[in-house]
Amino acid sequence: MAKAEIPVLEFPVGIEHGSMNELRREVCRKVREACESHGCFILMSDKIPQSLRKEMFGGMKALFDLPDETKNRYVNPRPYRSYLGKCSVVPFHQSFGVDDAHRLEAAQAFTNLIWPQGNPSFCKALNSMSSKMLELNFLVLKMMFESFGMERQYELHVEDNACVFRVMKYEVPLNNFDSAIGLVAHTDKNALTILCDNGVQGLEVQMKDGNWAEVVIPQNSYFVIVGDALKAWSNGRLQAARHRVMIGGDKDRYSCGLFLIPKDEAMIEVPDELVDKDHPLLYRPFYFADYMSYFVSMLTDDALDIYAGI
Numbered sequence: 001m002a003k004a005e006i007p008v009l010e011f012p013v014g015i016e017h018g019s020m021n022e023l024r025r026e027v028c029r030k031v032r033e034a035c036e037s038h039g040c041f042i043l044m045s046d047k048i049p050q051s052l053r054k055e056m057f058g059g060m061k062a063l064f065d066l067p068d069e070t071k072n073r074y075v076n077p078r079p080y081r082s083y084l085g086k087c088s089v090v091p092f093h094q095s096f097g098v099d100d101a102h103r104l105e106a107a108q109a110f111t112n113l114i115w116p117q118g119n120p121s122f123c124k125a126l127n128s129m130s131s132k133m134l135e136l137n138f139l140v141l142k143m144m145f146e147s148f149g150m151e152r153q154y155e156l157h158v159e160d161n162a163c164v165f166r167v168m169k170y171e172v173p174l175n176n177f178d179s180a181i182g183l184v185a186h187t188d189k190n191a192l193t194i195l196c197d198n199g200v201q202g203l204e205v206q207m208k209d210g211n212w213a214e215v216v217i218p219q220n221s222y223f224v225i226v227g228d229a230l231k232a233w234s235n236g237r238l239q240a241a242r243h244r245v246m247i248g249g250d251k252d253r254y255s256c257g258l259f260l261i262p263k264d265e266a267m268i269e270v271p272d273e274l275v276d277k278d279h280p281l282l283y284r285p286f287y288f289a290d291y292m293s294y295f296v297s298m299l300t301d302d303a304l305d306i307y308a309g310i
Contacts, residue, residue, distance in 0.1 A: 003213060003214055003216055004204070004205050004207065004213035004214060004215045004216075005213075006034075006038055006040060006041060006042055006205065006215055007030070007033075007034035007037070007038060007041040007042070008041065008042045008044065008218075008221075009027070009030050009031060009034060009041050009042070009043055009044065010043075010044040010045070011027065011043065011044070011045045011047075011139070012027070013046070015027060015139075016135075016139050024143075024146075025146075027143065028143040028144075028146045028147040029147055031140060031143045031144060031147065032143070032144055032147035032148065032238075035144065035224075035226050035238045035239065036237055036238055036239065037239070038205075038239065038241060039225065039226045039231075039238065039239030039240050039241030040205060040223065040224060040225045040226065040241035040243070041223075041224050042215070042217055042218070042221050042222070042223055042224075043136070043140070043194070043221060043222040043223070043224050044218065044220075044221045045136065045221075045222065046220070047132060047135070047136060048129070048132045048133070048136075048196070050220060052125065052128055052129060052132070053129075053196065053220070055121065055125045056125045056126070056129045056196075056256060057198045057254050057256075059119075059121065059122040059125050059126070060167050060169065060254050060256065061169075061254065062122070063096070063114065063122070063167065064094055064169040064254075066114065068085065068086070070114060071083045071085060071094075071096075071114070072085075073113055073114065074096055074110070074113060074114065076097065076099070078097075078099070079292060079296050080095075080097050080164075080166075081096075081097035081098075081099065081164065082096075082097075083095070083096050084096075089184065090181065090182065090183055090184060092170055092171045092172070092173060092180060092181075092182050092247050093168065093169070093170055093171075093182050093183055093245075094168070094169045094171070095166055095167065095168040095169070096110075096166065096167050097164045097165070097166045097259075098110045098126070098130075098164065098165045098166075098167075099162065099163075099164055100162060100163060100164075101126055101127060101130035101163075101164075101165035102127065102130045102131040102134045102163065102165070103127075104127050107123050107126045107127035107130070108123055110126070111123040111126065126165070129165075129196075129256065130163075130165035130258060133165070133194050133196065133222075133256075133257075133258035134163055134258050134260075136194055136222065136258075137163070137192055137193075137194050137258050137260050138158065138260075140192060140194070140224055141154070141157070141158070141191070141192055141260065142154050144230075144238070145157070148234075148273070148274070149273070150271065150273060153271065157233075160262055160263055160266040160267075161191060161260050161261060161262055161263065161266070162260075162261055162262075162263050163258060163259060163260050163261060164190075164258075164259045164261055165256065165257070165258055165259075166256065166257045166259060167254075167255075167256045168183075168254070168255045168256065168257070169252060169253070169254055170182035170183070170200075170202060170245055170247040170252060170253040170254075170255075171247070171252050172247060172248070172249060172250060172251065172252055173247070173248075178248055179246040179247065179248035180246070180247055180248065181244065181245075181246060181247075182202055182244075182245035182246060182247035182253065183244055183245035184244060185206065185242055185243070185244040185301075186242065186243070186244070186301075187227065187228055187240040187241065187242050187243075187301075187304075188225055188226075188227035188228065188240065188259070189227055189228045189229065189291070189292060189295055189303075190227040190228075190229055190259045190260055190261040190262070191227050191229040191230040191233075191260045191261065191262060192224070192225070192226060192227060192230055192259075192260045193224070193225040193227060193257050193258070193259050193260070194222050194223070194224050194225075194257065194258045195222060195223040195224075195225070195255055195256070195257045196222050196223075196255065196256050196257070197217060197223075197253060197254065197255040197256075198253065198254040198255070199219060200249070200251045200252065200253040200254070201214065201215075201216060201217065201253075202245045202246050202247050202248075202253045203215045203217065203223065203243060203244075203245055204243060204244050204245070204246055205241050205242065205243045206241075206242040206243070206244075212244070215243075225240075225241050225243065226238045226239060226240050226241060227240055227259075228240050228291075228303070228304045229261075229262050229268055229288060229291075231304065232268050232270070232282075232283040232286075232304060232308055233268055233269070233270060233271075234270075234274060235270040235274040235275055235279055235281065235282050235283065236279075236282045236283070237274060237279065240304075242301075261288075262288035263288070264287070264288065264289035265287065265289070266287070266288050267285055267286070267287055267288075268283075268285065268286055268287070268288055268291070268308075269285040270282070270283055270285075281310055282309065282310060283304075283308045283309060283310060284308055284309075284310055286307065286308045291303075291304070291307055291308065294307045295307075
């Protein structure tokens with residue numbers, strides 16, 4: 001398995017507070033170029049303390065160690081939110097998706113459902129981790145808009161998005177040290193995703209030649225992935241990275257992700273500024289909720305092009 005040559009970007013301390021000086025412009029350019037060429041990049045940032053990451057992953061282990069009966073209490077009518085486990089397609093994968101976990105009341109509601117007696121430490125870690133990852137997500141998104149010269153549209157774009165914080169476990173197959181599929185190949189359907197893991201590798205991306213390559217994420221780094229919604233908005237200038245998880249070895253993989261998701265009523269529409277003779281219009285306007293309904297019913301790799309392509 002080849003190592004993926006994914007761009008590695010570092011956000012200097014204080015970059016989120018900086019004006020459009022030369023350093024910030026350079027970082028914005030690198031963010032856009034990485035998302036144009038690969039649809040993803042590795043982000044090095046010290047914004048989230050190591051102590052919080054450790055507390056989050058410790059809490060996740062306790063969560064997934066609970067009995068199935070307890071975990072199955074969590075049911076959400078929206079796609080990919082309810083507890084998922086023991087699925088025949090991905091038997092080594094478990095996950096929960098918590099809407100707006102950066103809001104304390106949402107973190108409390110989830111925690112109290114799972115632990116009726118309360119679990120303040122988990123609730124605090126869930127709320128803090130999702131809040132800080134959401135800030136990183138917004139920062140990356142803002143840099144993209146600035147690089148396109150469209151920073152005035154950033155606030156409107158943020159208002160059209162909500163977020164889901166997903167916690168995931170990939171369990172090592174018993175008596176099997178060969179790699180097994182932890183999560184099938186896909187592109188994210190949302191706008192932008194930031195992933196954080198416990199240091200156990202397994203994430204792979206599909207390269208332009210069709211081959212798969214392992215993504216080695218350094219300690220205390222994050223993985224940023226462009227989704228279909230942002231690809232469509234950008235008129236195909238930004239790529240949506242196709243990725244999967246392979247699990248093997250002797251250690252379980254835990255990861256958490258902050259998924260920026262357009263609201264149901266949000267219209268995904270290519271701005272006039274991103275259409276020209278070199279970039280003809282590729283996607284018609286569509287409501288994100290309608291696209292998700294289509295994808296869930298079809299589960300096809302090229303759902304975006306079939307549904308919204310011109």
